[in-house]
Amino acid sequence: MNIGVFDSGLGGLTVLKELTRAFPEYHYIYLGDTARNPYGTRSKETITQYVREAASFFFEQKNCELVIVACNTASADALRAVQQTYLPTLASPTKRILGVLIPTAEAAVAATKNKRIGIIATRGTVSSAAYLREIGKLDPKISVYQKATPLLVPLIEEGWATRPETRSILKKYLRSLKDAAIDTLILGCTHYPILEKDVRRIMGKQVQIITSAAATHGRLDDYLMRHPDLANTLSTEGGVEYFTTDDPTRFSDLGKRVFHGNMGTVHRVELA
Amino acid sequence: MNIGVFDSGLGGLTVLKELTRAFPEYHYIYLGDTARNPYGTRSKETITQYVREAASFFFEQKNCELVIVACNTASADALRAVQQTYLPTLASPTKRILGVLIPTAEAAVAATKNKRIGIIATRGTVSSAAYLREIGKLDPKISVYQKATPLLVPLIEEGWATRPETRSILKKYLRSLKDAAIDTLILGCTHYPILEKDVRRIMGKQVQIITSAAATHGRLDDYLMRHPDLANTLSTEGGVEYFTTDDPTRFSDLGKRVFHGNMGTVHRVELA
Numbered sequence: 414m415n416i417g418v419f420d421s422g423l424g425g426l427t428v429l430k431e432l433t434r435a436f437p438e439y440h441y442i443y444l445g446d447t448a449r450n451p452y453g454t455r456s457k458e459t460i461t462q463y464v465r466e467a468a469s470f471f472f473e474q475k476n477c478e479l480v481i482v483a484c485n486t487a488s489a490d491a492l493r494a495v496q497q498t499y500l501p502t503l504a505s506p507t508k509r510i511l512g513v514l515i516p517t518a519e520a521a522v523a524a525t526k527n528k529r530i531g532i533i534a535t536r537g538t539v540s541s542a543a544y545l546r547e548i549g550k551l552d553p554k555i556s557v558y559q560k561a562t563p564l565l566v567p568l569i570e571e572g573w574a575t576r577p578e579t580r581s582i583l584k585k586y587l588r589s590l591k592d593a594a595i596d597t598l599i600l601g602c603t604h605y606p607i608l609e610k611d612v613r614r615i616m617g618k619q620v621q622i623i624t625s626a627a628a629t630h631g632r633l634d635d636y637l638m639r640h641p642d643l644a645n646t647l648s649t650e651g652g653v654e655y656f657t658t659d660d661p662t663r664f665s666d667l668g669k670r671v672f673h674g675n676m677g678t679v680h681r682v683e684l685a
Numbered sequence: 686m687n688i689g690v691f692d693s694g695l696g697g698l699t700v701l702k703e704l705t706r707a708f709p710e711y712h713y714i715y716l717g718d719t720a721r722n723p724y725g726t727r728s729k730e731t732i733t734q735y736v737r738e739a740a741s742f743f744f745e746q747k748n749c750e751l752v753i754v755a756c757n758t759a760s761a762d763a764l765r766a767v768q769q770t771y772l773p774t775l776a777s778p779t780k781r782i783l784g785v786l787i788p789t790a791e792a793a794v795a796a797t798k799n800k801r802i803g804i805i806a807t808r809g810t811v812s813s814a815a816y817l818r819e820i821g822k823l824d825p826k827i828s829v830y831q832k833a834t835p836l837l838v839p840l841i842e843e844g845w846a847t848r849p850e851t852r853s854i855l856k857k858y859l860r861s862l863k864d865a866a867i868d869t870l871i872l873g874c875t876h877y878p879i880l881e882k883d884v885r886r887i888m889g890k891q892v893q894i895i896t897s898a899a900a901t902h903g904r905l906d907d908y909l910m911r912h913p914d915l916a917n918t919l920s921t922e923g924g925v926e927y928f929t930t931d932d933p934t935r936f937s938d939l940g941k942r943v944f945h946g947n948m949g950t951v952h953r954v955e956l957a
Contacts, residue, residue, distance in 0.1 A: 567839040578850045 414646040415440045417471035417480035419464070421450035423664065424566075424603030425483030426672040428513065431626040432481070432633065433653060440648035442475045446684065448658035451566070452486040453537025461491040466684040468495050470656075472508055478646050480510045481629060485534060485601050488512030489543030509636075509643070513625035516632035517599055518547035524621045525597040528555045531590035531620075534601030536561045544601060558593040562586045562602075569604045572670055580611055587615050599623045607671065655679040686918040687712045689743035689752035691736070693722035695936065696838075696875030697755030698944040700785065703898040704753070704905065705925065712920035714747045718956065720930035723838070724758040725809025733763040738956040740767050742928075744780055750918055752782045753901060757806060757873050760784030761815030781908075781915070785897035788904035789871055790819035793895045797869040800827045803862035803892075805834045806873030816873060830865040834858045834874075841876045844942055852883055859887050871895045879943065927951040 418429045422445050429443050444467055446452075452460050464487050471477040482488050492512040499508045521530050532544050539561040548557050565586075568579045590598065598620050600606060606624045613622060637644040653676070657664040661679035668674040690701045694717050701715055716739055718724075724732050736759050743749040754760050764784040771780045793802050804816050811833040820829050837858075840851045862870065870892050872878060878896045885894060909916040925948070929936040933951035940946040 564836075564839055564843055564845070567836055571836055573836070573854075578853050581850050582845075 414478040415442050415476055415648055417442045417444065417467075417475060417477040419444050419446075419467045419471065419480060419482050419487070420484045420603060421445070421452040421463075421487060422447050423570075423667055423672060426668060426674050427603050427606045427624070427626045428481065428483035428629050429653065430672070430674070431630040435630045435634065437651055438649045440650050441653040442471060442477060442656065443653055444470060444656045444658075444682070445664060446658050447660075447664060451535070451537070452484065453535045457490045460487055461494045463487070463684070464491040464495045465498065468499060468510060470682065470684060472499065475654075478508060478643060481633070482510060482512045483603055483625065483629065485514060485517075485538045485543075485603065485625065486541070488514035489538060489541045511629070511632065511636065513603070513629050514543055515547055516628040517601070517623060517625045518544055518551060520628040520631065521597050521599050521623045522548060522551045522555065524623060525555060525595075527594070527596045528552070529558070529593060529595045530555055530597045530599065531558045531560065531593060531595035532599040532601045533560050533562045533565075533586065533590070533605065534599075535566065536563045538601050544599065556593075558590055558595060560586055560590055565608065566602065566604050569607050570667065570671060574607050574671075575611075579608070580615075583608060583611055584615055587612070591616065595620060597621045597623060600625070656682045658682060658684055686750040687714050687748055687920055689714045689716065689747060689749040691716050691718075691739045691743065691752060691754050691759070692756045692875060693717070693724040693735075693759060694719050695842075695939055695944060698940060698946050699875050699878045699896070699898045700753065700755035700901050701925065702944070702946070703902040707902045707906065708909075709923055710921045712922050713925040714743060714749060714928065715925055716742060716928045716930075716954070717936060718930050719932075719936060723807070723809070724756065725807045729762045732759055733766045735759070735956070736763040736767045737770065740771060740782060742954065742956060744771065747926075750780060750915060753905070754782060754784045755875055755897065755901065757786060757789075757810045757815075757875065757897065758813070760786035761810060761813040783901070783904065783908065785875070785901050786815055787819055788900040789873070789895060789897045790816055790823060792900040792903065793869050793871050794820060794823045794827065796893045796895060797827060797867075799866070799868045800824070801830070801865060801867040802827055802869045802871065803830045803832070803865060803867035804871040804873045805832050805837075805858065805862070805877065806871075807838065808833045808835045810873050816871065828865075830862055830867060832858055832862055837880065838874065838876050841879050842939060842943060846879050846943075847883075851880070852887075855880060855883055856887055859884070863888065867892060869893045869895060872897070928954045930954060930956055 471480045539559045545557050573579050655676045661681050665679045668676050688711050743752045768782050811831045845851050927948045933953050937951045940948050
């Protein structure tokens with residue numbers, strides 16, 4: 414049995430990288446819905462439908478027992494509805510979908526001491542207010558400061574991550590969060606770990622950086638410990654298979670160049 | 686009878702602005718297919734289908750006699766196929782679709798003296814090689830230098846057009862075209878006129894800047910002179926009606942903020 418990792422594009426590769434590092438024994442299926450990304454501007458109904466199609470691909474065609482939705486927008490908007498469909502049943506006691514949103518929120522809440530958490534994310538994730546909601550549920554006394562940083566994904570995807578212009582834009586984006594005296598910062602988009610070093614440099618050592626990649630790895634570890642039944646069914650052959658809904662060449666080029674993934678053959682798949 | 690202006694998003698507003706300035710007496714219908722943009726990453730078949738749906742909206746629902754496809758990607762990929770459908774017939778002698786690509790290429794060919802033309806455009810327009818093809822047909826002795834500048838649209842849409850980071854990125858993008866000693870530069874994306882002043886400053890006075898907005902206005906002028914039958918059927922009430930396939934509020938906010946349009950009510954429409 415395999416673990417599925419789903420993202421609207423390539424950002425989920427940062428999550429996959431953490432997972433394969435932590436659990437190299439499992440076999441992973443990565444699917445990037447690049448033909449229909451970015452999800453950020455789509456309606457909740459549309460995103461739910463996309464995630465439903467992805468879940469059916471993983472569970473019904475790719476022999477997955479566990480799917481990680483490594484996309485903040487999809488985690489925020491669609492996860493609960495799709496989880497309802499795949500509630501554990503007697504026939505299939507172990508089919509599960511995990512998102513990145515709740516583990517990331519939990520990791521931030523555990524990390525903050527002054528109860529001031531900052532978030533940078535795409536416009537879609539910020540306006541969904543999903544992190545505000547989840548953190549509020551965990552500890553309503555925490556103040557949360559959001560900042561939409563929509564230029565970061567195009568800058569990263571264009572290979573400009575380490576250029577001075579990007580550093581300068583990042584500095585301007587982070588100014589209000591520095592002013593808010595946060596002690597914990599969520600990188601609320603799976604692309605952003607690429608900029609983690611610069612973020613650390615700008616925010617200073619006293620600010621803890623929380624990435625979905627690290628939080629998801631922690632959550633999966635915990636989850637598998639509490640569900641040995643599931644852990645036992647997982648394939649121990651290792652390896653990753655990559656799927657995209659758009660041009661595989663563009664996918665593997667971008668994957669190599671930006672996310673330093675070495676992905677071999679990428680397969681094209683139609684979702685419906 | 687009205688004039689339709691179609692774009693995948695808001696960039697076509699630069700073309701509309703030129704048209705309403707040149708021909709304030711006509712009545713315009715603007716449609717931005719924001720729910721499905723950007724078109725740059727979609728297949729030719731998909732884009733053709735979108736343009737076909739837009740054409741049917743303009744001709745069948747909005748009483749247009751003339752539609753201007755103010756989108757380089759759509760002009761490059763889909764125009765000819767859709768034009769076939771709307772070839773003038775006896776029943777409707779005047780339904781026409783004009784693109785921005787050919788008028789822009791013609792204006793550049795007329796402007797160059799040293800036969801070296803540069804183009805900046807989205808990745809989609811560059812890899813379609815449509816400008817290379819059109820300029821090659823007009824004068825095969827002209828050397829054409831293309832440069833994909835994919836960060837410019839997000840920077841413009843985020844309101845960063847006049848910031849130093851954008852100037853610096855623009856300068857790096859234009860370096861190879863400066864080195865190629867072009868005397869004419871096509872701004873091959875309808876967003877780019879927003880950056881025209883900075884482009885002029887970087888390229889110097891000896892380089893002529895060609896925008897689709899100006900070229901289309903010139904072409905329409907010419908076209909209406911040669912087709913008095915069509916000119917006579919056009920509404921002379923003035924005014925513009927705006928339509929989008931996505932959230933009208935976001936459309937009018939971005940339109941006001943970035944393109945300085947004062948657009949009143951924006952209507953939502955479903956294309957199919």
